[in-house]
Amino acid sequence: MTPDRGLEPVVRLEGITVEYPGTRALDDVDFRLFAGEVHAVMGENAAGKSTLVGVITGTHAPQAGTVFVDGAPRRFSGVADSRAAGIATVFQEAQLSPNLSVAENVMLGRERRGRLGIDWRRTRADAAEALARLGLDDLDPKTPLSQLTPAQKQLVALARAVVDEPGVLVLDEPTSSLDVAEVATLMRVIRGLRQRGVAILFVSHFLEQAFAISDRMTVLRGGHLVGEYATRDLDRADLISKMLGKDIDSLRALGSERKAHHYSSAGQPALQASDVGRRGELELMDLEIQRGEIVGFAGLRGSGRSEAASLLSGVVRADSGTLWVDGEQVQLRSPSVALRHRIALSAENRGTQGVIGELTARQNILLSLQALRGWSRPLSRAESSALVETYVEALHLDPADLDRPVALLSGGTQQKVMLARALAVRPHVLILDEPTSGIDIGAKLDVQRRISQLAGDGVAVVFISSELEEVVRLSDRIVVLKDREKIGELSNGPGVTVDTVVEMIAAELSHSADL
Structure with missing residues (x-):
């Protein structure tokens, strides 16, 4: 009408x-x-x-x-x-x-x-x-x-x-x-x-x-x-x-930029998913991520990006499909089980799924590692200090912020604290959901550089961002999602632009005529 x-x-x-x-x-x-x-x-x-x-x-x-x-x-x-x-x-x-x-x-x-x-x-x-x-x-x-x-x-x-x-x-x-x-x-x-x-x-x-x-x-x-x-x-x-x-x-004018590092597609995937999904949240999807590879998830909000991250990190249990970590079949019943398999998540929502505002930045950084070790084996003061100092240097954190409640810190600092906490468990697979959302350009560049360094060190990275330019710039492969369904993959390279991703998202799904 x-x-x-x-x-x-x-x-x-x-x-x-x-x-x-x-x-x-x-x-x-x-x-x-x-x-x-x-x-x-x-x-x-x-x-x-x-x-x-x-x-x-x-x-x-x-x-x-x-x-x-x-x-x-x-x-x-x-x-x-x-x-x-x-x-x-x-x-x-x-x-x-x-x-x-x-x-x-x-x-x-x-x-x-x-x-x-x-x-x-x-x-x-x-x-x-x-x-x-x-x-x-x-x-x-x-x-x-x-x-x-x-x-x-x-x-x-x-x-x-x-x-x-x-x-x-x-x-x-x-x-x-x-x-x-x-x-x-x-x-x-x-x-x-x-x-x-x-x-x-x-x-x-x-x-x-x-x-x-x-x-x-x-x-x-x-x-x-x-x-x-x-x-x-x-x-x-x-x-x-x-x-x-x-x-x-x-969007059409934006080109792709490639990272300097190269990953090997041979060998056992760090993470492999076959027909993994959850009714009402994500259609069945297959996925492989190699060590040293950055796989970007592209799609509008509501496309299923965060739902996929939750399933791959144990936050939400899949009700179908199979997961393998380094060749071993696993059931990720919870985030703690995922951590034991060295899968770490930095979630999109800093307030509800990320930092604990009442704790200091230092305590937040150490939280996942201490949970992994068990509360009966507390980190020593020397271990804690050495670990925190590592990420102060790597992520350009201000030492003066370490003992302040993290709720009082800037969004960019909170994002870096979440990343440091995920890195502290030395993950084999790192899932980053909107790691640069709402932070200033300086903090954003720090996070992006660190992500590239991690891939260069052999970590398998899932990178999710609403900014398609970021996804194209950082990723080796791009998984495109739409309406909570994986609709395709792109192998990144000089010919891939933001417009390539947009046109894939914009294309009609084969079943849309039945709606």
């Missing part, structure tokens, strides 16, 4: 600004949503997508700007106000009660009542009717929710959202835990709602799904509105460049 310029949007935002302490999540953003369309909101993490959804659904109050529903200004103080205005939401995590039946979940708060309380016959009939309107006649309203698949639960959440026939439906990452066949079912339901005139706001990290289902797209970046586009007028490379904030011509 292409909205008629004379039509009034069902939902319109004008000049919306939302501020949190220390950040402006949305800055003077406009948005329009029309009846009978699917409108995708696109952008990387921290672009402002969730905040925009929160403004529309009443969970975030803007400091400036106006929300219009059916042409009238509205001020929502909560989800109930938004719902009363005809706006329903299905969140990423279906907010359902597993101990209740399908009918009880669909009709929760809207049960039919008679003289003696809830009339369950009529309530189940209403639930069945709501399910039938979505083409879900095969779901028995009496079935306990606990017996359903994730996709069926998502459809129950959708039925509950539309039981009152809202004019606006907000879908926030509705397909994040679904497989391809389940996504196709949900897409069929969404198309049916669109044909009935429902205005649908669709938020997803999955580019192919957004192109398959949406009529228009709004792109946000860093809390700012980049633009509103008809989906048919926007190709994938253009969308990616708008999300990343780089003109596609600039």
